Every structure is written in structure tokens, then in C-alpha cells.
Amino acid sequence: MDSNFYRYLCRSLGLGxxxxxxxxxxxxxxxxxxxxxxxxxxxxxFALYAFLLAFVSNLALSVSRHAGQRKH
Structure with missing residues (x-):
């Protein structure tokens, strides 16, 4: 897996x-x-829903935003 994915995962967990x-x-x-x-x-x-909504939406947004980028 890409190291950026782990960064996105940790950031999404923090935001959640x-x-x-x-x-x-x-x-x-x-x-x-x-x-x-x-x-x-x-x-x-409701707290669980708030966590899941923030976690999944931020992770999906981060991954989709950087999906087309390649390492140089």
C-alpha cells in the first residue's frame, strides 16, 4: 500500500x-x-454515526483527491 494511504487513514481517524x-x-x-x-x-x-461520517467521508475525499497522482 501507498504510504500516503496510511497518512490519510491517520488523519481521518483523528478527524473522526x-x-x-x-x-x-x-x-x-x-x-x-x-x-x-x-x-x-x-x-x-449518534456519536458513533458522527465518527463514521467524518472518518469515511474524509478518507474517501483524501484518497479520491490524490488517486491520479504518481510518484516521481
């Missing part, structure tokens, strides 16, 4: 973890207000 942390921070701020009725049990599943 950052998206998950941001989502959980916002989720914590939203659930502290009693007037907003949000089920607390849904947070882990």
Missing part, C-alpha cells in the same frame, strides 16, 4: 475522533437543559 468529541460536548450541553427533551441513551449511537 475530533468529530465524536465535539458531538459529545454539544450533547452534554444540550442534555443539561431540562426544557430540551432529549433521550440520554441515544448519545453513544
Amino acid at each position: 475522533l475530533a468529530a465524536t468529541a465535539t458531538y459529545l460536548l454539544v450533547w452534554g450541553l444540550v442534555t443539561t437543559h431540562p426544557e430540551i427533551e432529549v433521550p440520554a441513551g441515544a448519545a453513544p449511537m
